Amino acid sequence: MRILVCNDDGIYSNGILQLASSMSRIGETTVVAPDEERSATGHAITLHKPLRVKPVNLPKLNIRAYAVNGTPADCVKIGYDIVMERKVDLVISGINKGPNLGTDVLYSGTVSAAFEGAILGLPSIAVSLVSYDSDDYAYAGKIAVQVAERLMENSLPLGTILNINVPAVPEKDIKGIKTVRLGVRRYAENYIKRIDPRGRPYYWLTGEAIDEDETAGCEIDTDISAIIHNYVTITPIHFDLTSYAFIDNVAEWFHDFK
């Protein structure tokens, strides 16, 4: 099995080192990742400047690795087309430093790299560790291998990827794996206004997610509530954003248009 590993935290992050090391146990692994952090770049691709692909030595790992001066989606496209010469069986992205839950998936470079794999018609997975402080990716790496093995035994519909989030708690405190829908993330955020040295205002987005457990007494059915309860979460997600349930309603608004 030929595995393409990517991320959005950059090729020198500890999360991708763990993922590459874990995946190399089950397949011939190649890393193609951004040369610096590209978190929250969504599905952007580079069209107006040249891309460079530079071989990199990963510490203590004998794995082919390349740094690209582009986005996560660029890395998967060029990794597939040029580096791996279109012979890829699995794309896996991460392990992201921080969660990719609920609405976050729209901003996430980690998830977008996996979506790029799906656009190319490949089985694809995004993996995130729900912590900005922990540097212990070992358990998340183990989960990534298990999910990849299950995925390869089964199959996903075209355009669907698996989005995995792993709680940053000791393995003994993990309750299990839950397959759930995306929740809605709310952020208590605002722009801080400051003045630059030339006297002009600039703005910096700050704030953090307020994840409320809305499950009191109900079934845990979203990634956000399952994470609060220390479950590993799996959500199959699709890049087809069509709201099928609402197509007919909108058509009705325009029924009298010529």
Ligand code: MN
């Ligand atoms: Mn990231």
